[in-house]
Amino acid sequence: MRIVTWNVNSLKARLERVEEWLTNNEPDIVCLQETKLADDAFPAITFAALGYEAFHHGEGRWNGVAILSRVGLDDPQAGFTASPGDDVFPGEARVAWATCGGVRVASVYVPNGREVDHDHYAYKLRFLGRLRTELEATSDPSADVAICGDFNIAPDDRDVYDPAAFVGATHVSAPERAALAELEAWGLSDVFRRHYDDGGLYSWWDYRAGNFHKGKGMRIDLVLASASLAQRSTAALIDRNARKGKAPSDHAPVVADFAPGGAA
DNA sequence: ATGGTCGTCCAACGA
Numbered sequence: 001m002r003i004v005t006w007n008v009n010s011l012k013a014r015l016e017r018v019e020e021w022l023t024n025n026e027p028d029i030v031c032l033q034e035t036k037l038a039d040d041a042f043p044a045i046t047f048a049a050l051g052y053e054a055f056h057h058g059e060g061r062w063n064g065v066a067i068l069s070r071v072g073l074d075d076p077q078a079g080f081t082a083s084p085g086d087d088v089f090p091g092e093a094r095v096a097w098a099t100c101g102g103v104r105v106a107s108v109y110v111p112n113g114r115e116v117d118h119d120h121y122a123y124k125l126r127f128l129g130r131l132r133t134e135l136e137a138t139s140d141p142s143a144d145v146a147i148c149g150d151f152n153i154a155p156d157d158r159d160v161y162d163p164a165a166f167v168g169a170t171h172v173s174a175p176e177r178a179a180l181a182e183l184e185a186w187g188l189s190d191v192f193r194r195h196y197d198d199g200g201l202y203s204w205w206d207y208r209a210g211n212f213h214k215g216k217g218m219r220i221d222l223v224l225a226s227a228s229l230a231q232r233s234t235a236a237l238i239d240r241n242a243r244k245g246k247a248p249s250d251h252a253p254v255v256a257d258f259a260p261g262g263a264a
Numbered sequence: 265a266t267g268g269t270c271g272t273c274c275a276a277c278g279a
Contacts, residue, residue, distance in 0.1 A: 009279085010271055034279090036272070061272055112279060152279090206279085207269035250270075250279080 001071065001101055001258045002027040005148035005221055006242075007109070007204070007251035011035040011064070014249055015043060021242055021253065022050055028071045029100045031107030031148040035064030042066065057096040064093050065109050065149070071101030080130055082137035094127065095134075102261055103229060104139055106131075108149030113170035121170060124152065128179035132186055141187030144261055145226040150204075150251065152220055153180050155190060158199030159219035171218060188224035191256045192236045203238050204251045212243055223256040232259040 004027040008014040011032065022030065035042065035058055042056040051070045057078035058064035067073065077097040094109045108131065113124040131147070139145050153176045157163040166172045184190070192201075202217025211217065225233065235257040243252045 013271065034271090062278080114278085207271095209268050211268095247270095 001029070001103070001260065003029045003031075003103070003105070003146055003148065003223060003256045003258065004253050005031040005033070005107070005150075005223055006253035007033040007150040007221060007249060009034050009036075009249040009251065011037055011043070011066075012041070013247065015046065017242070017247065017249075019046060019050065021239075022047075022052070022068075025239070025253075025255065027255070028069065029103070029105055029146075030066075030068040031105065032066040032068070033064075033107060033109040033150045035066055036061060037064050055096055055098050057093045059091060059093040062092075063109055065096040065107040067096055067098045067100065067105055067107050069098065069100035069105075072099075074099045077138075080134045082134045083130075095131070103144040103146050105145075106147045106149070108147060108151070110149065110151045110153070112152050113176070116168065116170055116173055124170075125175055125179050128176075128183055132183050135183075135186050141226055142228065143226065144229040145188070146229060146256075147183075147188055147224040148222070148254075150221050151180060153177060154218045154220055155180060155193075155222070158197075159202070161200070161202070161216040161218065171220060184224060187226050189227070189230045191223045191225050191230055191233045192219070192238070192254065194230065194233050195236045201238060202240075202252075203254055205243060207250050221251055221254045223254055225256070225258075228261070229258060232261060233257070234259050 052068040053073040055076040203221035205212035205217040
């Protein structure tokens, strides 16, 4: 089973490239972020033609997340359901859930944070806490669970092109990394790191300043798998070729392959 | 040379 996460930075602007990539790479489950579409503008028919069911949770101009699956798609859920009285995240389409091929999947777009002193940074930390709360309330860590998305956090210094340049910045701060670790402590692990110890392997490069060509990136897009799923991880990669060429997203797709499950 | 780009849609703003 091949699971992919990809922040496409506007599905409208990226649809042709996404279609081509799906055709060439044949993923089973795809988590998309930053579709920047309203639900009625989501091109479900395009994905259906490629053999994918889809669930989209959008708001229009910003954010927007989706799950595509060619191994079934059940029990879709938009956003958070635990603690419904909590109005900390009004209207932002940042999480979609579905069960695909026996795996409970989430496509997550964690808030950027902007600056460490910014309200948006506090929002980012609350969002990560809320994600953990949701998992505790709705999912089972002994089942197959994959939380995939743009976390806007580089888990450690190997995941940043120049750690010294990011001291005091978002994406690397101790509270963000602690919030990610707390999420993982529910029972998730970063599948990519089961296969690579190296630094210099990134999933996002700023469009500006030729950063991609200079190798100035960060690894902020993650596939987090529960133990039973992670144990079946056979390969992982970041397809940086997808960051090249005409009109790329600023993120590359992260690919994770898993051996079939026993019960699923 | 210490900036540099995209996306949303036409004015800034967000990343």
